[in-house]
Amino acid sequence: QSTVQQINDETINRGVNVAAANGEIAVYLTSYSENQTDSFMALPTDTVGTSYVISSYKNDTVASHSRFQAIATADNTQVTVTLNQTVGSRNANQPYTITLNKGEVYQIGSTTTNQDLTGTLVTSNKPISVISGNKAVDIPTGVGAWNMVTEQLLPTNTWGKTFLTVPLKLRTDHIIRFLAKDANTVVTINKMVNNQVQSSQITLQANQFLDQTH
Secondary structure: OOOOOOOOEEEEEEEOOOOOOOOOOOEEEEEEEEEEEEEEEEOOOOOOHEEEEEOOOOOOOOOEEEEEEEEEOOOEEEEEEEOOOOEEOOOOOEEEEEEEEEOOEEEEEOOOOOOOOOOOOOEEEEEEEEEEEEEEEOOOOOOOOOEEEEEEOOHHHHHHOOOOOOOOOOOOEEEEEEOOOOOOOOEEEEEEEEEEEEEEEEEEOOOOOEEEEE
């Protein structure tokens, strides 16, 4: 079970194993409550990894929770978390380790308003699945409509260097989040303005992120 309504600094036994007897399958998950829903495609266990950088979104209220969950695929999995900011009794930039058995889930979520766990580093000695998001958030802040956002994250060894994106139809602006794995990462953004290419650059440090509206 990928989403849990109560977010605490805790380990719970709520993992769900889906396996096909023969042939290959795709698995999609939907988390919903009244007036808000989000879905994502689950990644098969042979594609998950041992290093993740959390991507979430800041919470407007304590109840909304910027959060993530780590799910073990094997017994005696050591999961090390380095939070980007202090959450409850867990201090920022001070690694701590949780031991999980197969199917167990470690979860933690923001404890104060305007906390965003994006940039938190999660590593492990065995492959894990990591899911992150926010229970109820407005993007950008102040639009007046909250919704859930959730996604199963890709491990950092699958990240790349070149991406293409387009704005959604009927939307005047869209937000792009840049999240770096390595120090001194230079990102070049090329976009069309009045049929001409405009270029800009930003430099990010390891696990640092920046949102831009285009």
